[in-house]
Amino acid sequence: MPDDVVLNKVASLERCVQRIRQVYAQNDQNMYENLIAQESILLNLQRTCEVSIDLAMHIVRKRRWGGPQESRDAFELLCAHGHLDGELSGAMKRMVGFR
Secondary structure, eight states, X not given: OOOHHHHHHHHHHHHHHHHHHHHHHHHTTSTTTOHHHHHXXXXXXXXXXXXXXXXXXXXXXXXXXOOOSSHHHHHHHHHHTTSSOHHHHHHHHHHXXXX
């Protein structure tokens, strides 16, 4: 049975990425002057970070892999259990500091 939380989080990630691409495509020539476009992209980047963390924490909790002390730990656990490779896990852990 599909996990509705995972499906909703993935859909949210897809919407955010689609919005970032859309705003950038419409403003690629004047991005430095268009503060509204910059803010839209930043907001959606922030959302993707938060949703990614929420998704990682949900999967760790659902699989009963322990209680991560920090958000970074969830990505480490996903890597340890073969759901992320080391390179992606490292990038995701660095992303935690971005938000």
